[in-house]
Amino acid sequence: MMGSENHQDHQYGGSKEEMESLVLDDPPPLNNGGASKSSYSNYRSAMSSLSNTPHPLSSIIVSTTPAPADSDPLLTAPPPFRDLRNPNGADSSAYVDPPSYGDVVFSPLDGETIGEINGVESPSKSSDHSSSYSLSRSSSSSSDYIKITVSNPQKEQESTNSVIPGGNTYVTYLITTRTNIPEFGGSEFGVRRRFRDIVTLSDRLAEAYRGFFIPPRPDKNVVESQVMQKQEFVEQRRVALEKYLRRLAAHPVIKKSDELKVFLQVQGRFPLPMTTDVASRMLDGAAKLPKQLFGESSPVAPHEVVQPAKGGRDLLRLFKELKQSVANDWGGSKPLVGEEDKEFMEKKDHMQELEQQLSNASQHAESLVKAQQDMGETMGELGLAFIKLTKFENEEALFNSQRIRAADMKNVATAAVKASRYYRELNSQTVKHLDTFHEYLGLMLSVKGAFSDRSSALLTVQTLLSELGSLQSRAEKLEVASNKIFGGDKSRTRKLEELNETIRATEDAKNIAIREYERIKENNRSELERLDSERHADFLNMLKGFVHNQVGYAEKIANVWSMVAEETSSYARESS
Amino acid sequence: MLATQRSISGSSQSPRSPAASQPFLSVSVTDPVKLGNGVQAYISYRVITKQTNFPEYQGPEKIVIRRYSDFVWLRDRLFEKYKGIFIPPIPEKSAVEKFRFSAEFIEMRRQALDVFVNRIASHHELQQSEDLRTFLQADEETMERLRFHETGIFKKKPSDLMQIFKDVQSKVSDVVLGKEKPVEESNPEYEKLKHYIFELENHLAEAQKHAYRLVKRHRELGQSLSDFGKAAKLLGACEGNALGKAFSELGAKSEALSFKLQKEAHQLLMNFEEPLKDYVRAVQSIKATIAERANAFRQQCELAETMKLKEINLDKLMLTRSDKVGEAELEYKELKADSEEATRRFETIVRLMNEEIVRFQEQKTIDMGVAFHEFAKGQARLANSIADAWRSLLPKLESCSPAQ
Numbered sequence: 002m003m004g005s006e007n008h009q010d011h012q013y014g015g016s017k018e019e020m021e022s023l024v025l026d027d028p029p030p031l032n033n034g035g036a037s038k039s040s041y042s043n044y045r046s047a048m049s050s051l052s053n054t055p056h057p058l059s060s061i062i063v064s065t066t067p068a069p070a071d072s073d074p075l076l077t078a079p080p081p082f083r084d085l086r087n088p089n090g091a092d093s094s095a096y097v098d099p100p101s102y103g104d105v106v107f108s109p110l111d112g113e114t115i116g117e118i119n120g121v122e123s124p125s126k127s128s129d130h131s132s133s134y135s136l137s138r139s140s141s142s143s144s145d146y147i148k149i150t151v152s153n154p155q156k157e158q159e160s161t162n163s164v165i166p167g168g169n170t171y172v173t174y175l176i177t178t179r180t181n182i183p184e185f186g187g188s189e190f191g192v193r194r195r196f197r198d199i200v201t202l203s204d205r206l207a208e209a210y211r212g213f214f215i216p217p218r219p220d221k222n223v224v225e226s227q228v229m230q231k232q233e234f235v236e237q238r239r240v241a242l243e244k245y246l247r248r249l250a251a252h253p254v255i256k257k258s259d260e261l262k263v264f265l266q267v268q269g270r271f272p273l274p275m276t277t278d279v280a281s282r283m284l285d286g287a288a289k290l291p292k293q294l295f296g297e298s299s300p301v302a303p304h305e306v307v308q309p310a311k312g313g314r315d316l317l318r319l320f321k322e323l324k325q326s327v328a329n330d331w332g333g334s335k336p337l338v339g340e341e342d343k344e345f346m347e348k349k350d351h352m353q354e355l356e357q358q359l360s361n362a363s364q365h366a367e368s369l370v371k372a373q374q375d376m377g378e379t380m381g382e383l384g385l386a387f388i389k390l391t392k393f394e395n396e397e398a399l400f401n402s403q404r405i406r407a408a409d410m411k412n413v414a415t416a417a418v419k420a421s422r423y424y425r426e427l428n429s430q431t432v433k434h435l436d437t438f439h440e441y442l443g444l445m446l447s448v449k450g451a452f453s454d455r456s457s458a459l460l461t462v463q464t465l466l467s468e469l470g471s472l473q474s475r476a477e478k479l480e481v482a483s484n485k486i487f488g489g490d491k492s493r494t495r496k497l498e499e500l501n502e503t504i505r506a507t508e509d510a511k512n513i514a515i516r517e518y519e520r521i522k523e524n525n526r527s528e529l530e531r532l533d534s535e536r537h538a539d540f541l542n543m544l545k546g547f548v549h550n551q552v553g554y555a556e557k558i559a560n561v562w563s564m565v566a567e568e569t570s571s572y573a574r575e576s577s
Numbered sequence: 578m579l580a581t582q583r584s585i586s587g588s589s590q591s592p593r594s595p596a597a598s599q600p601f602l603s604v605s606v607t608d609p610v611k612l613g614n615g616v617q618a619y620i621s622y623r624v625i626t627k628q629t630n631f632p633e634y635q636g637p638e639k640i641v642i643r644r645y646s647d648f649v650w651l652r653d654r655l656f657e658k659y660k661g662i663f664i665p666p667i668p669e670k671s672a673v674e675k676f677r678f679s680a681e682f683i684e685m686r687r688q689a690l691d692v693f694v695n696r697i698a699s700h701h702e703l704q705q706s707e708d709l710r711t712f713l714q715a716d717e718e719t720m721e722r723l724r725f726h727e728t729g730i731f732k733k734k735p736s737d738l739m740q741i742f743k744d745v746q747s748k749v750s751d752v753v754l755g756k757e758k759p760v761e762e763s764n765p766e767y768e769k770l771k772h773y774i775f776e777l778e779n780h781l782a783e784a785q786k787h788a789y790r791l792v793k794r795h796r797e798l799g800q801s802l803s804d805f806g807k808a809a810k811l812l813g814a815c816e817g818n819a820l821g822k823a824f825s826e827l828g829a830k831s832e833a834l835s836f837k838l839q840k841e842a843h844q845l846l847m848n849f850e851e852p853l854k855d856y857v858r859a860v861q862s863i864k865a866t867i868a869e870r871a872n873a874f875r876q877q878c879e880l881a882e883t884m885k886l887k888e889i890n891l892d893k894l895m896l897t898r899s900d901k902v903g904e905a906e907l908e909y910k911e912l913k914a915d916s917e918e919a920t921r922r923f924e925t926i927v928r929l930m931n932e933e934i935v936r937f938q939e940q941k942t943i944d945m946g947v948a949f950h951e952f953a954k955g956q957a958r959l960a961n962s963i964a965d966a967w968r969s970l971l972p973k974l975e976s977c978s979p980a981q
Contacts, residue, residue, distance in 0.1 A: 559957050
């Protein structure tokens with residue numbers, strides 16, 4: 002109705018401090034850290050103030066004491082809820098976080114680490130904060146402990162022989178590990194790594210651990226790295242890297258891997274071989290192809306058999322497997338080995354369904370969080386508007402009735418502001434709980450990866466089998482033809498010898514491929530088991546946490562309003 | 578706390594509980610019915626006059642059918658006749674909403690109209706109004722005739738137009754003659770009041786805006802709980818076993834809470850946002866009265882000026898023994914009467930306003946007190962339902978052993 006529209010947002014942002022400094026009956030208001038977050042009006046805004054609030058809620062019990070306001074929230078590393086990074090087998094992976102959820106967890110740190118590319122070591126407290134939950138699950142399985150921290154991004158120069166000064170720059174991050182696992186041979190150490198090294202690590206792991214649910218690595222974000230503010234991007238990446246490494250360390254098998262050990266410990270250049278890009282692989286493959294086609298068809302080498310055809314340089318093998326997969330699809334002869342494990346097929350369908358439902362739930366969880374945040378915000382704004390009205394009436398009061406009204410209004414206003422704060426706190430917790438949906442959604446990606454490892458291994462087996470078949474029939478034909486000629490056919494005999502040689506090698510390759518396939522199948526199975534039990538536990542914890550939270554805060558809010566209702570009870574209508 | 582605040586006039590009482598010793602009138606506006614089609618559609622209301630001890634209102638109960646424009650007519654008449662009194666406001670004429678005529682809009686309007694009539698009926702002066710009697714008792718045809726007569730195409734009476742014309746005239750002549758416009762009252766207290774009223778409107782409008790948003794937020798939260806609940810149920814069906822059941826129960830609770838939120842949103846709208854809007858309207862009505870007072874003051878000043886001039890002229894004529902003296906004397910007498918009348922009118926307005934402002938402040942304290950109480954009650958009720966609903970889930974969740 003009147004013209005406060007234009008500075009409404011301003012008012013809210015600017016008077017957040019007002020709100021915080023209100024003398025309420027409760028202990029002093031919580032420090033709203035980070036001045037950079039004043040006037041957002043979108044979803045981000047509430048989240049920006051949320052994680053600074055330590056929550057006294059221990060994992061299950063709802064505490065009724067208000068949060069300690071005098072301690073710096075960031076220093077009291079509280080356990081707000083659950084630690085998916087707990088080394089004891091939390092199966093928590095996620096892939097790239099879509100912006101809103103990412104902001105939710107990450108943006109509170111913007112204020113601290115932004116603008117510090119070459120600067121002060123990013124305090125480990127902020128990393129603790131970004132995703133520190135403590136699992137309510139007991140760590141009874143083992144006393145293994147490993148904690149990885151990513152910090153201190155620094156710009157470095159690529160040492161090229163280029164004449165042009167200021168060559169390629171890139172960013173390195175300090176990776177600090179604290180552990181009591183004996184295999185590491187040390188309890189605390191740090192290395193510098195760049196993003197490229199992460200990519201290498203991820204690729205090597207994918208090769209070595211086929212069939213496992215390997216947490217997906219952070220995206221390359223080629224576009225964003227150009228478009229975003231450098232500091233913001235680096236910070237975003239730092240957080241993502243930390244999350245990724247912690248997930249790796251939480252995987253019961255991968256945390257023992259050599260690749261990870263090397264990554265975490267070996268100083269200087271990261272020694273594992275880099276993956277070559279697709280183009281150069283194709284070029285290599287194309288170079289080899291003529292040789293392969295014109296006779297010297299060496300069968301697939303064993304070390305190549307254990308990897309899928311797609312990522313390699315052997316174009317011929319690629320074509321063969323492609324042909325096989327087409328043959329599989331279009332029927333014709335039934336493949337000699339097929340996916341017969343019915344249980345697996347059902348599981349696969351279940352996983353697909355689960356992914357869909359997780360996506361749906363994650364989406365609506367986000368909307369719920371936003372609605373809660375909006376509610377808190379508007380409630381706060383309403384409270385502020387009434388505070389202003391109260392002040393106004395008191396200043397201009399000519400009649401006692403005005404002062405009475407002002408007093409009533411003040412009660413309502415302070416209650417509204419309190420309720421608003423509770424909503425914000427509630428929401429910051431809710432976000433963390435409901436993040437579980439998101440985590441598992443990311444995990445589905447690794448599941449898909451593991452399943453595709455299985456199918457490509459199967460395809461390799463099938464291809465080798467059909468090849469073997471056709472080689473053997475060729476050998477038979479040759480033999481028959483050769484026998485027809487009395488005394489033997491020198492050239493044919495030689496060819497037959499070569500063919501038998503090839504057959505033997507192919508036979509070997511086939512056996513290796515079958516072994517690999519079986520191994521992957523077993524990995525799939527054990528991982529699915531692990532996923533099921535961990536998912537069950539994690540989701541139950543999530544639900545408990547979520548519900549406890551809702552109850553706790555609803556009670557607090559109810560109390561606040563009941564008091565006001567009591568104070569204004571003299572106005573209660575006779576009819577009601 | 579407020580029991581001792583009843584003013585002498587007794588007009589601060591809630592319209593619904595008049596003191597027995599005083600003349601009282603209780604009206605209710607009910608049964609909105611949509612009539613007509615398309616652009617011509619309108620809502621008609623039953624206006625029931627019950628419980629009265631006024632002799633002018635014969636019979637036990639009188640029921641008439643009225644539409645929104647009839648209420649507008651009543652308000653305009655009262656505004657004309659009772660200058661100085663803060664006429665109770667009516668709900669806005671909304672061209673857009675009218676077409677949709679949502680159930681909520683109809684109910685809000687009905688409630689506001691009911692409050693409007695009852696406020697008039699409990700105001701010690703307004704309740705004596707003949708126009709009110711007509712409104713409450715006349716048959717529909719009479720009402721229609723009156724309505725058309727009053728709210729013609731120009732929406733203004735000929736005298737209004739004349740007045741506007743005169744205003745313009747005087748402004749022009751002032752400028753031409755280089756006369757300074759008659760200043761406004763130099764009354765510091767009144768200035769303070771005016772400033773207060775104008776500022777108050779701003780503050781209230783902002784509060785009302787946030788209240789309206791809060792209603793929306795309730796609805797949005799309700800919707801998102803409903804969606805989330807459905808998603809949780811689907812997930813539960815997919816998971817199966819104990820976890821699946823937990824999700825399904827969560828989903829069901831979430832959906833149930835969604836209903837509670839929608840209900841509370843409606844309550845909030847009717848019992849908190851609407852009173853705030855009403856407060857804003859009341860302040861705007863006061864602004865209209867302030868304008869009337871300014872008018873009356875100006876008229877008084879102008880007539881006083883003109884009278885003086887006429888007096889000087891008369892003296893001049895008398896000295897020159899002109900034969901126009903007689904005429905001039907008559908004119909002077911008339912002018913004097915007009916001037917005195919204008920002064921009287923102005924002073925009445927001043928007196929009434931002073932009484933009204935007291936009444937207004939007291940009434941508003943009660944109105945807002947009620948609104949605050951309902952608001953707090955509603956929020957507490959909602960929060961308790963939420964706590965109860967979620968709490969009931971806890972035992973089931975606890976009983977789900979994690980190792981399954």
